[in-house]
Amino acid sequence: MNVAQLTLDPAFRIGAIDRRLFGSLVEHMGRCVYTGIFEPGHPAADELGLRTDVLDLARELGVTVVRYPGGNFVSNYRWEDGVGPRETRPTRLDLAWRSIETNQFGLGEYMAWVRRLGAEPMMAVNLGTRGLTEAVELLEYANFPGGTRLSDQRIKNGDTEPYGIGLWCLGNEADGPWQMGHKTAYEYGRLAAETGRAMRRLDPGIELVACGSSGRHMPTFGSWEATVLEQCYDQVDFISMHAYYEEHHGDTDSFLASAVDMDAFIDEVVATADHVKAKLRSPKRLRVSFDEWNVWYQRDWHGEAALEWRQAPRLIEDDYSEIDAVVVGTYLISLLGHADRVGIACQAQLANVIAPIRTEPGGPARKQTTFHPFAHMAGLARGDALRVEPVTHQINTDAYGPVPALTAAASHDPATGAVVLFAVNRDRTAPIALDLDLRGFNGAQLRTHRLLHGERATRPGQVTVELPPASWNVLEFSTDQSDA
Template sequence: MANNKATMIVDKDFTIGEVDKRIYGSFIEHLGRAVYGGIYEADHPTADEQGFRSDVIELVKGLDVPIVRYPGGNFVSGYNWEDGVGPVDQRPRKLELAWRTIEPNWIGYNEFMDWCKKVGTDAMMAVNLGTRGIDEARNLLEYSNHKSGSYWSDLRVSHGYKDPHNVKTWCLGNEMDGPWQIGHKTAYEYGRLANEAGKAMRWVDPTIELVACGSSNIAMPTFPEWEATVLDLTYNTVDYISIHQYYGNRDNDSQNFLALSMGMDSYIDTVIATCDYIQAKKRGKKKINLSFDEWNVWYHSNDQDSKIEPWTIAPPQLEDIYNHEDALLVGCMLISMLKRADRVKMACIAQLVNVIAPIMTENGGAAWKQTIYYPYMHASIFGRGTVLVPLVKSPKHDTKEFTDVPYLESVAVHNEEKNEVTVFAVNRHLSESLSFEIDLRSFGAFRIIEHIVLENEDLKASNTAANPDRVKPHTTGNATLTDNGKIEAQLAKASWNVIRIKL
């Protein structure tokens, strides 16, 4: 780079919006080893009295996850929630058609709620609008949230849960635009059903929030017409529309791979525009916000997943082993959502354990942090507060799919309560460091707390049970204060950076 200097100016009065902490959510589906062998393994050395893995609980706590979506995913569109409550030895074994496995129902609704308490998170529940509908949705909500004195709430009490679970966030189905979905529907069919199910659920508990299904990804042939139709039919009933997106580096083009978050930018912007169009069409006062409730890198495991023996219990499925460049893209994706924090209010990295996940385990053995654990953890812990408008100047480059890709991807979050500003920054350049100047002109005096760096000479380096710390961050970044009251840092090539500033 002839000019390898980037600058960012932020001003405390120029804000994008408050970060809803639920933007750092995650997802547990009855898929692969996410539940069985992931959060739950009754005969594991670290298992607690309910069979939950304590080593996994500790790693989840380290992420400070505010909300976890459950039980799916594609799984939910064929799931009868009643199969997963009551005495475990009386629960049925079922053919699970979404992933072609056997579902033993050892873990169900109440056990998941217990696990949420143990890790200190809330639940985002999904209802089955594939094979079922209004009745199932209102009954599950009554079972979950109604105090007592009715059939379903008394059934919960009889199962040993006297107090209601009071789950506030509910997804009306999953990816109903996808032909792979059990009970796939057109936008009109889905929108009508979602609206009626949502209405009935609100009559059971008026305090809940509802998420309608948006498109399964930006490449769907019905996008964004699907969103327009669904929101037209559900505008008065729902609060959010979901978006899902996964990325991969199938062509081994790392430069283009790290630019894919620009596609995420335009995806989010298009959905926001569609929400606002429907609000205008309805002459409405309510803004529909976004729940990005599935996002991640997913491609490494595609080949092995095609060879799985059907009708087994919890086979290893979607077990992507993440490398250093995957962590950089995850960092860029987090920045993309933070830059739209006024409208992206919830998000779930999919998933939490073993299945395209930041945490990996061995059955009967170790649990460890994948490379993507670190940017997710840093954003969750340090990215709370108000997102500031980032005025960024950066040298740019072109890739196979994108033009004018800035080498610097960056955003700043002001935490007024802690009197801190955190700058998240990715240097996308694969071979050169980037000189980075931060101008916090309106903040008065400040000092640097630390400069965390995730870097590795090998873009393909990953963590394993045998070598769990091959890719991990250090706190010896070089950010310093200059004489003219700015911050300067050399961002290492292909690095994720967290610069924490005390005001």
């Protein structure tokens, strides 16, 4: 059996874990909204038409922040269409996904849903076909207490208290030629700077996310971030990242190793942001909002132009395997391992569209395999992220060359003393005997070893754990070290 070693020590601190690492995306795409989270007349729907069965699963998933309304959808969206009496809302064409949008779900319904979920809202503004004025008007409608036309309109529509949305995305994937209102880096950077400056005049406490590259594969990657941030660095708090992965031509080994690309992507974006910081002599250190990531099988995707005009069509409703769930676990490990710089992350999307939750119109809601690693980490990772550097054998991959067979991340909650290790054995052929050095934690005892499904019994003081081939593992330790 292959043997691996790693050390867990409270001194190996990366940084505090921002709870917003465990976010999701709700976009008006496919069936994410309609028959996903919103279905008036469903047996589980509440008085607003929100599916309470999906809300229950989203709470169990542990979602902490929800980005809305897109995604590509936002770049052709008029937010005003989704407020006020439903019977007067216009039906429009969504150019992003060639869909018919009824606007029966809008800002008020989203805020009601987020509040019932207990999550933080993350609102995106349209900087594709619209601009500064519309963004500021949306902010006024959402956050201004009252006494102006737009804030009074919100009150008239039934929301007497301001929404208090603190987190805003300045557009979406503006580098992509598929995007409505696609721009050059300089054009977008100037627009983001001026929009951010105006929005902060209205509400100085908001946090702003600038569009980074929509993928590491983009031909403008790197130069896009540098040019954009040179224009808007002082006005934003985060630079966004998006990444989707899939298994190509049965190359499962490369698929299991694909988080090494995510790691490199994060490191390169951080390096570019820090270069701009130095160039501008700014005291501010930018963080990353990895606000779209997931496994997405695009081999059957023929692009937006192939879609027929329909209401809430079934789009990219991938059925996930256990291998997919293990790979999702490796992406979560990458995000936790960069907790010092990644402050927000959103798995895209929440329901039906490449989602951990699937629903049927009028029928049940269920978990996909990818639900479980997300729920494990969102539920257990508290306090500080710890640096984990396994000593392990390598597996050879066609896409990435030799890659460590074991990837892992860990958290330590100083308040309770709890230590949790999240580990993936990428090797499909053999288990790994993981030898753990926990001498930095007094009284460390392994309480539970969770696998993708089920648990394994453990004994106090156990320091060697077997990780099955191609497996997601969660090891929970109690210690005598706490702030209490």
